[in-house]
Amino acid sequence: GQQVQQSPASLVLQEGENAELQCNFSSTATQLQWFYQSPGGSLVSLLSNPSGTKHTGRLTSTTVTKERRSSLHISSSQTTDSGTYLCAIDRNNYAQGLTFGLGTRVSVFP
Amino acid sequence: GGIITQTPKFLIGQEGQKLTLKCQQNFNHDTMYWYRQDSGKGLRLIYYSITENDLQKGDLSEGYDASREKKSSFSLTVTSAQKNEMAVFLCASSIEADQDTQYFGPGTRLLVL
Numbered sequence: 001g002q003q004v005q006q007s008p009a010s011l012v013l014q015e016g017e018n019a020e021l022q023c024n025f026s027s028t029a030t031q032l033q034w035f036y037q038s039p040g041g042s043l044v045s046l047l048s049n050p051s052g053t054k055h056t057g058r059l060t061s062t063t064v065t066k067e068r069r070s071s072l073h074i075s076s077s078q079t080t081d082s083g084t085y086l087c088a089i090d091r092n093n094y095a096q097g098l099t100f101g102l103g104t105r106v107s108v109f110p
Numbered sequence: 111g112g113i114i115t116q117t118p119k120f121l122i123g124q125e126g127q128k129l130t131l132k133c134q135q136n137f138n139h140d141t142m143y144w145y146r147q148d149s150g151k152g153l154r155l156i157y158y159s160i161t162e163n164d165l166q167k168g169d170l171s172e173g174y175d176a177s178r179e180k181k182s183s184f185s186l187t188v189t190s191a192q193k194n195e196m197a198v199f200l201c202a203s204s205i206e207a208d209q210d211t212q213y214f215g216p217g218t219r220l221l222v223l
Binding site: 001004041088096103 | 141143145150151152153154155158160166168169198200202211212213214216217219
């Protein structure tokens, strides 16, 4: 089945710094979503971006489908950005649901 | 907008017990999912359902049953809880199964003594 690798595993930032999170996957994805998981555990969808570049607020995602990779750029980080960022792709072409990476844990300090 | 609610928030069970987790959504979404999250592992799909009374196995269905009684609700049963098991069960929904954003509930935290 699909595999998703995220890097780095963890990241420490000072408030105001930018960050780049990487997601690599094992075969072509028709779905790709970035999620934020708060320290309390709830999961929120940030962006759905199977190809190209998308922006929302201070977040930019760029997915290069042929190279099986996606990135999430956080600009001007804030302490409230602290948490885990998860990348997920479709399980495969004929099954539903998502396959998730282990995530990047981001800690932003003032 | 809409919301997904999961009950209970915390579930403590005994080894061998049958435990049921419930999920409700008011998005009017067709597809619902159950995922399991273990420390150090990515979320894994247990079951999903594309419409009322439909059930499809995910990657981790052994040891679980599911039920889609109506469009808005999706239940998951742990058929025999394993000793020292500790995980978070997350319910999600989407309009359709393909190429669509999934929305997640707050989770049910399971601990088996």
